[in-house]
Each structure stands twice: as C-alpha cells, then as structure tokens.
Amino acid sequence: MSEVILVTGGARSGKSRMAEKMASRFKRVVYIATAVPLDEEMKQRIQRHKKRRPSGWATVEKNRGLSAAIAKCGDADAILVDCITVMITNVLMDIGIDWDHPNSADLEKAESEVMKEIDEICAAAVGFTGCVILVTNEVGMSLVSEYPLGRAFRDIAGFANQRLARICDSVYLMISGIPLKIKG
Numbered sequence: 001m002s003e004v005i006l007v008t009g010g011a012r013s014g015k016s017r018m019a020e021k022m023a024s025r026f027k028r029v030v031y032i033a034t035a036v037p038l039d040e041e042m043k044q045r046i047q048r049h050k051k052r053r054p055s056g057w058a059t060v061e062k063n064r065g066l067s068a069a070i071a072k073c074g075d076a077d078a079i080l081v082d083c084i085t086v087m088i089t090n091v092l093m094d095i096g097i098d099w100d101h102p103n104s105a106d107l108e109k110a111e112s113e114v115m116k117e118i119d120e121i122c123a124a125a126v127g128f129t130g131c132v133i134l135v136t137n138e139v140g141m142s143l144v145s146e147y148p149l150g151r152a153f154r155d156i157a158g159f160a161n162q163r164l165a166r167i168c169d170s171v172y173l174m175i176s177g178i179p180l181k182i183k184g
Contacts, residue, residue, distance in 0.1 A: 003131045005184075006164050008138045009174030018172060018179055019080050019133045020052065026078035026131060029057040032070070034087040036063050049082070063090040067120035070128060077130045084121070084136035084164065085157050088114050092153060099149035111156050118160045122167045136161050138173065 007019045023029045031053055037043040053059070058076070062069040066081060073079050091114050092099075097106045125132040140158045145151050165171050170184030 002126070002129055003170070004125045004128075004168045005131065005133045006136065006161075006168040006171045007133065007174060007179075008136050008161060008165075008171065010138055010141065013174040014177040014179075015135050015137070015174050016049065016082050017052075017177075018174055019082060019135045022133050023057075023078045023080045023131075024054065026076075028075065028077045029054070030073045030076040030079045031057050031059045032066060032073075032079060032081045033059060033061050034063050034066070034081070034083055034090065036090060063087065064094065064117065066117065067124035070121070070124035070132065073128070078133065079125075079128065079130070080133045080135070081121075082135040084118075084134055084160065085139065087117065088153065088157055088160060091117060092149065092156070099147075099152075102148050102152065107152055110152055111159065114156050114160055115163070118163050122163060126167055134164055134168070136164065 005022060007015045007022070009015045033046070033049070035042055035046055037046055050059070060069050064087060066087060070079055070081075092110055095110060095113050097110060125134065137157065138161065139154050145154060165183065168183065171182050173180045173182050
C-alpha cells in the first residue's frame with residue numbers, strides 16, 4: 001500500500017520520534033539522513049539519532065538528491081526521510097550565493113533550486129510502493145530573521161512544506177510532543 005506522511009513542527013517538538021514510531025510498524029525500513037556533520041554539535045545530534053534507531057533499519061546518508069535515494073529503496077516497506085529542512089539548508093549552502101548581499105536573482109535561484117529538489121522528492125514519494133514518512137520543520141510561526149539567509153530559508157521552507165503537504169495522505173503537526181493530525 002502506497003502512503004506518504006508528513007510530520008512537521010517546531011524545534012524539539014517530537015517530529016523525529018513520532019516519525020520513527022510510525023516507521024517502526026514496518027519490517028524493512030530505510031532511514032534517509034540529510035544532516036552533514038560540519039561541527040561537533042551536529043556530530044553529537046547525528047549520534048543521538050543513530051542510537052535511537054532500531055539496528056535492523058538501513059541508513060542512507062544523503063544531503064541532496066533525495067529522490068534518487070528514494071528510488072533505490074524499492075524493496076523497503078517504509079522510508080523515513082529526516083529532515084527536509086536540513087536538506088533545504090544543504091541546497092542553500094551549496095549554490096554559491098553571497099548570503100550577506102543576495103539580490104532578487106539570487107533569491108529566485110535559491111527558491112528554484114530547492115523547489116526542483118522538492119518536486120523530485122514529491123514524485124519519488126508518490127511513486128514508491130510502500131510508506132514514505134517525511135520530517136520537516138515548521139519555521140513560519142516564529143520571528144522573522146534580521147538576516148537575508150534566515151528570511152530566504154523561512155520563506156523557501158514554507159513554500160516547500162506546502163508542496164509536500166499537498167501530495168501527502170496524512171500530515172501531522174507536532175506540538176510539545178503531542179501529534180495533531182491536520183490532514184488525512
């Protein structure tokens with residue numbers, strides 16, 4: 001049975017744990033991890049996530065090009081992608097924009113690059129024969145950044161989340177560790 005689920009919410013709201021709980025009902029799970037361990041804090045965060053996952057789950061570390069990773073998981077019952085907003089950050093950092101002084105063409109390029117990835121993820125998720133669980137941050141309920149990169153990230157992540165939610169069968173908003181089903 002094909003199913004696509006989106007789990008969203010703020011920082012430390014329980015998104016990953018909820019997604020992991022959902023995936024645990026399946027036998028063959030592939031966990032697609034998007035984080036790049038650039039500093040000690042991220043390395044520690046990645047280690048905590050790894051320790052929480054069942055040993056039988058396969059892990060694919062892929063910071064971009066997630067649709068190709070999803071396509072290679074044909075024998076899995078479920079795929080858990082954690083996290084879309086980290087992938088968005090990866091794209092924004094990779095495309096060579098001077099984020100201290102971006103112009104409108106830079107912002108259009110950034111949005112276009114991210115939406116291309118998002119559209120490919122949507123197509124791959126919908127085409128997968130099992131369950132795909134996508135984790136993403138809800139960043140539109142907080143302060144507006146005073147920095148161009150922060151504002152671009154917030155806007156692009158919001159547009160990306162809208163596209164993802166449209167193709168999902170179910171969407172959950174995590175609030176203080178409590179799931180609120182908002183679609184499906």
